[in-house]
Amino acid sequence: MSDRLEELGDSTNVVMVTFTDPDNLDGYQGVNSVPFPILIDSDRSSYRAYGLDRGSVWRVWGWKATKRYFEIFRQGGLRDLRRPTEDTLQLGGDFIIAPDGTLAWGFWGDGPDDRPSVNELIAEIRRIEH
Numbered sequence: 001m002s003d004r005l006e007e008l009g010d011s012t013n014v015v016m017v018t019f020t021d022p023d024n025l026d027g028y029q030g031v032n033s034v035p036f037p038i039l040i041d042s043d044r045s046s047y048r049a050y051g052l053d054r055g056s057v058w059r060v061w062g063w064k065a066t067k068r069y070f071e072i073f074r075q076g077g078l079r080d081l082r083r084p085t086e087d088t089l090q091l092g093g094d095f096i097i098a099p100d101g102t103l104a105w106g107f108w109g110d111g112p113d114d115r116p117s118v119n120e121l122i123a124e125i126r127r128i129e130h
Contacts, residue, residue, distance in 0.1 A: 004118055005035065011099075012125055019044045020086060047090065051108060054089040059111045061088070088112075096124055104128045 005014065014036040020028060022040055029038070041047060091109050094116055098104040105124045107116045116124075 004122065007122055008125060009129075011129065015039055017041050017046055019047065019090065024085060044090070050093060050095060050103075050106065052091050052093050054087070055091045055111055057089065064111075064113065094121060096121075096128060098128060 008014070016034055016036060016038045017040075018025075018028075018038060019041050021042065025038060025040065028034075091111070092115070093109055094107045095103060096105040105128060109115055
């Protein structure tokens with residue numbers, strides 16, 4: 001997404017909301033180089049307000065995750081893995097807020113890999129702006 005921010009124009013602001021501990025934010029920023037503001041919702045009140053639940057253990061850590069970790073193991077990459085410090089079952093979402101503050105569009109993920117594409121997000125922003 002960060003390499004396509006210029007497509008959004010000056011009237012669109014992008015923010016990321018996370019429930020991470022503030023002490024973890026610098027490390028996250030160092031690894032991911034997020035080019036927009038990151039807001040911390042440590043008590044997850046906005047997650048609850050937007051209806052973002054926790055996923056089941058099987059959905060989050062099921063077959064797809066097992067397969068991916070096996071691939072990492074096979075490639076010798078397990079030494080780079082770190083123990084999670086967050087709630088790995090918390091589901092995420094993507095939301096577009098209209099200029100008047102109302103929810104214009106939402107996507108509620110049902111797992112860690114369930115997200116809209118950048119193309120979908122940009123198309124929705126353009127649709128809402130016009």
